[in-house]
Every structure is written in structure tokens, then in C-alpha cells.
Amino acid sequence: MNYVLLIGAGSDIARPLAFLYAKAGYGIYLASRNYDRLVRDASDITIRYGVDAKAFVFDVTETSKHKQFYESLPNRPHGVVCLAGILGDQKKAEREFSEVENVIAANYSGLVSIIHIIAADLEQRQEGFIVGVSSVAGEKGRKSNYIYASAKAGFTTFLSGLRNRLFTSHVQVLTVHPGFIRTKMIDGRETPGIITSSPEEVARDIFTGQQSGKDFIYSKWFWRFIMLAFKMIPEPVIKKMDMK
Amino acid sequence: MKVTNWGNYPVIEATMHSPSSVEEVQRIIAASPEVIARGMGRCYGDSSLNSTILSTLRLNHILAFDDRNGSITCESGVRFSELLDAFVPRGWFLPVTPGTKHITVGGAVASDVHGKNHHVAGSFSHHLLSIVILLGNGSIVKCSPQDYSDLFWATCGGMGLTGIILEATFRMKPIETVYIRQRVLKTKNIDEAFNAFEANKHWTYSVAWIDCLAKGDSLGRSALILGEHATKAEVEYRYRDPLKSDPPLSIPVPFFFPSGVLNRYTIKAFNEIWNAHYISRDSFVDYEPFFYPLDFVADWNRIYGKRGFTQYQFVLPKSVPLDGFKKILRTIAESGDGSFLAVLKLFGKQEGMLSFPQEGYTLALDFSITPESMRLFERLDAMVIEFGGRLYLSKDVRMNKEAFQKGYSNAAAFTSVKKKVDPSNKFQSLQSKRIGISSI
Ligand SMILES: Cc1cc2nc3c(=O)[nH]c(=O)nc-3n(C[C@H](O)[C@H](O)[C@H](O)COP(=O)(O)OP(=O)(O)OC[C@H]3O[C@@H](n4cnc5c(N)ncnc54)[C@H](O)[C@@H]3O)c2cc1C
Numbered sequence: 001m002n003y004v005l006l007i008g009a010g011s012d013i014a015r016p017l018a019f020l021y022a023k024a025g026y027g028i029y030l031a032s033r034n035y036d037r038l039v040r041d042a043s044d045i046t047i048r049y050g051v052d053a054k055a056f057v058f059d060v061t062e063t064s065k066h067k068q069f070y071e072s073l074p075n076r077p078h079g080v081v082c083l084a085g086i087l088g089d090q091k092k093a094e095r096e097f098s099e100v101e102n103v104i105a106a107n108y109s110g111l112v113s114i115i116h117i118i119a120a121d122l123e124q125r126q127e128g129f130i131v132g133v134s135s136v137a138g139e140k141g142r143k144s145n146y147i148y149a150s151a152k153a154g155f156t157t158f159l160s161g162l163r164n165r166l167f168t169s170h171v172q173v174l175t176v177h178p179g180f181i182r183t184k185m186i187d188g189r190e191t192p193g194i195i196t197s198s199p200e201e202v203a204r205d206i207f208t209g210q211q212s213g214k215d216f217i218y219s220k221w222f223w224r225f226i227m228l229a230f231k232m233i234p235e236p237v238i239k240k241m242d243m244k
Numbered sequence: 245m246k247v248t249n250w251g252n253y254p255v256i257e258a259t260m261h262s263p264s265s266v267e268e269v270q271r272i273i274a275a276s277p278e279v280i281a282r283g284m285g286r287c288y289g290d291s292s293l294n295s296t297i298l299s300t301l302r303l304n305h306i307l308a309f310d311d312r313n314g315s316i317t318c319e320s321g322v323r324f325s326e327l328l329d330a331f332v333p334r335g336w337f338l339p340v341t342p343g344t345k346h347i348t349v350g351g352a353v354a355s356d357v358h359g360k361n362h363h364v365a366g367s368f369s370h371h372l373l374s375i376v377i378l379l380g381n382g383s384i385v386k387c388s389p390q391d392y393s394d395l396f397w398a399t400c401g402g403m404g405l406t407g408i409i410l411e412a413t414f415r416m417k418p419i420e421t422v423y424i425r426q427r428v429l430k431t432k433n434i435d436e437a438f439n440a441f442e443a444n445k446h447w448t449y450s451v452a453w454i455d456c457l458a459k460g461d462s463l464g465r466s467a468l469i470l471g472e473h474a475t476k477a478e479v480e481y482r483y484r485d486p487l488k489s490d491p492p493l494s495i496p497v498p499f500f501f502p503s504g505v506l507n508r509y510t511i512k513a514f515n516e517i518w519n520a521h522y523i524s525r526d527s528f529v530d531y532e533p534f535f536y537p538l539d540f541v542a543d544w545n546r547i548y549g550k551r552g553f554t555q556y557q558f559v560l561p562k563s564v565p566l567d568g569f570k571k572i573l574r575t576i577a578e579s580g581d582g583s584f585l586a587v588l589k590l591f592g593k594q595e596g597m598l599s600f601p602q603e604g605y606t607l608a609l610d611f612s613i614t615p616e617s618m619r620l621f622e623r624l625d626a627m628v629i630e631f632g633g634r635l636y637l638s639k640d641v642r643m644n645k646e647a648f649q650k651g652y653s654n655a656a657a658f659t660s661v662k663k664k665v666d667p668s669n670k671f672q673s674l675q676s677k678r679i680g681i682s683s684i
């Protein structure tokens with residue numbers, strides 16, 4: 001049985017994504033901080049699709065434990081999907097550097113740490129995939145979330161470099177840029193209904209993108225055009241806009 | 245946020261909570277003077293609407309499954325579509341299913357939904373082994389036909405008014421293939437249709453599409469669609485993996501759009517089937533188009549536009565002479581208001597206190613919400629009540645107190661249970677206020 005490791009498995013996208021992999025016959029490893037939840041999720045996956053599913057405590061920011069975590073997995077996974085991320089508090093980050101560090105650790109540096117460990121293994125095995133969920137937010141800074149956005153920009157660039165490195169080892173690296181998703185991350189915020197996707201839709205996009213060997217996808221697809229248009233607005237205009 | 249159900253009417257401003265644990269549910273219940281549970285919002289009207297709404301969609305874990313007898317325990321936010329996805333490939337099917345798979349288990353219990361097999365299998369509650377409910381005081385009670393049976397029978401069909409259903413345990417049924425052996429019979433008028441239902445009672449699934457425009461001798465001409473789960477032996481010769489569902493992308497005839505707006509297409513489809521010669525032969529169809537033809541057309545409910553629509557669904561007891569049914573059909577036909585096609589179905593016996601089915605025949609058709617249709621409903625209500633029938637709460641958005649109380653003879657029994665388990669009347673919906681459930 002091939003295993004998929006989901007990092008940040010507390011995300012609302014993780015369950016529908018795990019269902020898709022489980023249905024395709026993959027075993028599932030769920031890893032994030034809220035262990036009790038993950039145990040219930042894992043049991044649900046096994047009941048539904050009859051595959052092995054297990055939960056693990058894992059904190060992206062505790063980089064000193066990453067190597068040991070990976071080595072303690074019962075089986076080496078065939079692939080990993082990184083869903084972990086935090087929006088952070090932009091206003092706070094403007095005042096306190098510790099908040100900036102939190103956001104960078106959860107969205108960028110901590111992920112670099114664990115992905116490098118997995119990448120080294122896959123590189124040696126000459127197989128497998130690494131999926132990183134970044135964000136359209138990383139494509140352009142806005143005053144409402146530029147700390148989060150710049151961490152995501154870093155993550156996206158990291159993934160593209162890694163893809164280049166692992167190409168000759170036959171390891172797929174997929175970067176995912178979602179737009180708005182109806183998850184707990186943006187609970188209570190008003191987002192434009194028609195361009196806000198469900199976690200299920202994004203999960204389906206990630207799964208098909210990965211299975212068909214893609215390097216980069218938007219989810220939903222139309223974000224490609226929204227971002228194209230957005231990035232064409234010149235910086236002198238952007239800086240005057242009051243964007244949420 | 246703005247919330248509306250399937251009929252797009254009414255659209256209301258509400259606070260929506262989406263808890264993902266029982267503790268969160270308890271906190272929300274404690275903090276809300278008034279609340280109603282909501283699943284997928286597939287009821288047509290205001291049954292799951294109020295100023296505070298508790299969405300169950302994040303309470304959707306399957307907790308246990310026994311593949312020796314098909315018994316399953318799951319949280320109330322699990323959708324029928326998820327159950328089909330996981331269990332059909334392993335040879336298990338829903339014991340009862342409505343005409344859409346996009347409903348939750350909680351919604352199935354609270355509306356005590358019926359399917360095309362009601363005359364042989366009863367409604368959803370008939371297959372429940374137990375349910376777990378969270379009451380207004382925060383306590384959690386497991387009930388079943390054996391334990392706390394009052395609470396159980398008040399909650400099945402109780403439209404969310406006794407508490408939040410957290411979990412349900414029920415039996416799935418074994419199938420050998422994903423196919424349905426289907427037979428279609430033409431009946432010239434309503435007399436023939438009723439006779440055909442009776443003569444074909446032994447079929448597990450039956451439903452008729454009835455032409456609401458036909459008048460005179462053809463009043464109620466219909467196409468009766470019968471179905472039976474195909475056995476492996478029946479389909480082996482053409483399908484290698486009989487449990488692999490491979491539904492078509494488009495829908496084959498017979499498929500009728502129950503929408504007034506699309507009358508042109510439905511008339512065409514109806515006539516096509518009416519004139520078809522293949523009718524005499526049985527065919528094998530995937531379960532999806534058989535049970536869920538409407539699910540193939542995403543968001544078809546938006547076709548009615550901003551004013552919204554509703555479905556008028558009533559049941560008349562078997563004791564009512566055919567003339568009763570004809571009188572109602574004639575009134576609808578003459579109004580020229582509703583959808584061209586309606587769904588006719590035979591019901592068997594029924595238990596739940598507010599469950600809709602009763603032994604007899606039910607008819608359902610769609611209407612745009614207009615002043616004229618509202619007036620027509622009042623006239624139809626009077627006839628339905630006169631004949632001892634009632635309207636389906638899950639489709640309703642406008643019936644009054646009187647129609648409810650006269651139609652639901654167990655309303656008082658329900659209220660007495662509700663008073664006991666929900667003394668502060670915490671669980672209310674716009675519908676329950678309109679039909680005066682707690683003030684009987
Ligand atoms: C196309 C279509 C076809 C349909 N065909 C049929 C049919 O053939 N037969 C049939 O019986 N029905 C049919 N229905 C109606 C549908 O099955 C019911 O309205 C069902 O209850 C919807 O479930 P839901 O999860 O969307 O619940 P909602 O619509 O959100 O809520 C329905 C009711 O259930 C209550 N409820 C939901 N979850 C809970 C919970 N956890 N605890 C307590 N109360 C809860 C709500 O308060 C509300 O009163 C159809 C609907 C559509 C749109």
C-alpha cells in the first residue's frame with residue numbers, strides 16, 4: 001500500500017482530500033497539532049474506504065523534532081501534501097516581530113524544514129510527490145495581509161526551486177494556489193460568494209492535479225485569470241487602492 | 245449572512261454557526277435563546293431557517309460500520325452522497341432515499357424522508373436502530389423505538405424541534421449491483437394509474453409521472469416507473485464490475501423536469517416516452533439516474549429566478565374515493581399554474597408523530613411563488629383537509645395553523661413531548677412559528 005502524508009491535516013481540506021486518496025487505495029497519515037481530532041478523522045477514513053489511516057502529532061514550527069517524526073512513521077510515504085498554514089494577525093505583526101516569526105514559521109520556514117527531509121528521502125528513492133498549498137495572496141502584497149502573503153510568496157518560490165532540483169529524480173512537486181476557500185481560516189469574514197470555493201472542490205483540484213503530474217495549479221481554475229488581471233494593475237495605482 | 249433553502253424563498257439574514265464538535269454544539273445551544281438545526285438546506289421552504297442556525301455540515305464523521313449486517317453509526321451531518329460513495333462499491337445501499345442524494349442523515353431523520361419504496365420499506369425512521377439527541381438543556385440522550393420511544397417518535401419527522409440530532413444508527417441494505425431493472429408502464433388516466441400501482445405493489449420501487457395538463461377522459465394520464473435492484477446474474481453478461489457505478493453524463497429518457505419554466509422540454513420528454521415502443525421491455529439503468537435524475541442538473545432551482553418557488557406536496561388517505569383525487573387534479577389542471585408534470589406515489593403505513601406519509605397516495609408539483617399560486621394553494625388546502633389528507637412540512641413554506649393542526653392528527657401528542665424535552669422552547673424555526681407548533 002502506498003501512503004500519503006497530510007501535513008496540517010486539521011485543515012478542512014484534509015478530510016475530503018484524504019477520502020479521494022483513500023478511495024484510490026492509498027493509506028493515509030494525518031499530521032498536525034490537534035491529535036484527538038485527527039484520531040477521529042483517521043477512524044472515519046478507515047471505515048469509509050477500508051484503508052489504513054493513522055494520526056500523528058506534528059508541529060510545523062518545532063523543526064528540531066522533524067527528522068525524528070519522519071523516521072518514526074510506520075511506512076515511508078509515497079507522497080506528502082502540505083496544507084498547514086496560518087493567516088496570523090497582520091496588525092499585530094506590524095507592531096510585534098514575534099507575530100511575524102510565527103507566520104513565517106508556519107507558512108514558510110517550518111515547511112521548508114520538513115519538506116527538505118522528505119525530499120531527500122524521495123530523491124533517493126527516485127519516486128513520489130510533494131504538494132505544497134500556497135496561495136494567490138502570495139502573488140501580490142496587500143496591506144491587509146502582506147506578512148502572510150510574503151511568507152506564501154517565499155513558499156511558492158521554494159517549491160519552484162525544489163521542483164527544478166527534483167526533476168531528474170522523478171519526484172513531482174506541485175504548487176497549489178487557491179483563492180478563497182470556505183474553511184475555518186476565513187470563518188466570519190465576508191468573501192464574494194461566487195468566487196469562494198468549497199474545501200471539497202479544492203481537494204478535488206489538488207488530487208487531480210497531483211495524479212495527472214502537474215507542476216502548478218490554481219484552484220479554482222478561474223483564479224488564473226483573476227490574478228492575471230490583478231497583476232496587470234500598475235503598482236502606482238495599487239498603492240492607492242483600499243483593498244481588504 | 246444571507247440564508248435560503250432549496251426554493252430560494254424566503255431569503256433571510258441569519259447567524260450561522262458551524263460547530264465541529266459536540267462541546268461546541270453545547271456552547272452554541274447554551275448561548276442561543278432560539279435556534280434551529282440545518283443540514284444541506286434541501287427542504288424547500290423555511291423548516292431549517294431562523295435568526296440563529298446551527299449547521300451540522302462539520303459534524304460528519306462515520307463512527308462505525310458492521311459489514312456483516314450493514315449497520316452504520318454516523319454523525320448527523322454526513323450526507324447521503326458520501327454514504328453512497330463509500331458503501332455502494334462494497335455492496336451496500338441506502339434503505340430509503342429521497343429524490344436527491346444531497347441531504348444529510350440529520351435531515352433524513354428530521355423530515356423522516358420517504359422514497360420510491362415507501363409502500364414496502366416505510367420511511368427512513370423505519371430503518372433506524374437508534375439516534376442520539378442533544379436537548380435544550382445540553383444533555384445528550386440516546387433514544388430508539390425501545391428506549392425513550394416518545395422522544396424517538398417525536399424526533400423522527402419532528403423537523404428539528406426536539407433538539408439537535410447528533411448521531412444516527414441505521415441499517416444499510418445489501419445490493420449485488422449498481423443497476424436497477426426498470427419497467428415503464430403507460431396509463432391512460434388516473435383510474436388506470438391507481439390500478440397499475442395496486443397491481444404492481446410487489447415492485448420495490450414505484451413512482452408515476454403524471455401529466456397535469458391532461459383533462460377529461462385523460463385526466464391524470466401517467467407513466468408509471470417501476471424498479472428493482474438488478475442481481476449480478478441479470479447484468480453479468482454486460483458489466484464486468486457490477487458494483488462500479490458509471491453514471492452517464494447526460495440523462496436518458498425517461499427524465500422529466502418538474503419545472504413550470506421548462507414545460508416545453510418536459511412535454512417533449514413526456515410525449516417521447518408516451519409514444520416509445522421500448523416501453524414494454526425491461527431495461528437496466530445505473531442507480532444514479534434512476535434515483536437522482538435532478539441531481540444531474542446542477543442548481544436547477546435557480547431557474548425560477550429571484551422570486552423563488554415551492555413544491556405543493558400532499559397525501560390523501562386510501563379511503564378517499566378516486567373522485568377526491570380527481571377534484572384536486574382538475575383544480576390544478578384548470579389553474580394552468582403549476583408544473584406540467586407531477587409526481588404520484590403510493591404510500592404504506594407510517595409511525596412518526598409528525599411524519600408526512602400515511603397509507604394512501606401522494607402528489608407533488610412545483611409552482612413559482614406568485615400571488616395566484618398562493619391563492620390556489622388555499623383552495624387546494626381546503627380540499628386536502630376535507631379529504632383527511634395533509635401537506636409535507638419539508639416542502640412547505642406557507643401553510644397556516646389550521647391546515648397543519650387538522651392535517652396532523654398527532655400534533656398535540658408531539659407538542660406534549662416537545663414541552664417535556666424543550667420546556668424553554670429553544671428549538672424553533674420560521675415554519676414552526678407560522679404553524680404554531682409550540683402554542684397548540
Ligand atoms: C430535488 C429534491 C427532491 C426531494 N425528494 C424528496 C423525496 O423524494 N422524499 C422526501 O421525503 N423528501 C424529498 N426532498 C426533501 C428532502 O429530502 C428533505 O427536505 C430533507 O430533510 C433535506 O435534508 P437536509 O439535510 O437538506 O436538511 P435541511 O433542509 O437543512 O433541514 C430539513 C429539516 O431537518 C431538520 N434538521 C436537519 N438536520 C438536523 C439535525 N442534525 N438535528 C435536528 N434537526 C435537523 C431541520 O431543522 C429542518 O427542519 C427532496 C428535496 C429536493 C431538493
Ligand SMILES: NC(=O)c1ccc[n+]([C@@H]2O[C@H](COP(=O)([O-])OP(=O)(O)OC[C@H]3O[C@@H](n4cnc5c(N)ncnc54)[C@H](OP(=O)(O)O)[C@@H]3O)[C@@H](O)[C@H]2O)c1
Nearest residue numbers: 008010011012032033034059060084085135180181183185
Ligand atoms: N481559506 C482560504 O481562503 C485559503 C486561501 C488560500 C490559501 N489557503 C491555504 O490553504 C491551506 C489550508 O488552509 P485552510 O483554509 O484549510 O485553513 P485551516 O482550516 O486553518 O487549516 C490550516 C491547518 O494547518 C494546521 N496548522 C497550522 N499551524 C500548524 C503548525 N504549526 N503545525 C502543524 N499544523 C499546523 C492546523 O491544524 P492543527 O490545528 O490541527 O494543527 C490547521 O487546521 C493553508 O496553507 C492556507 O494558507 C487558504
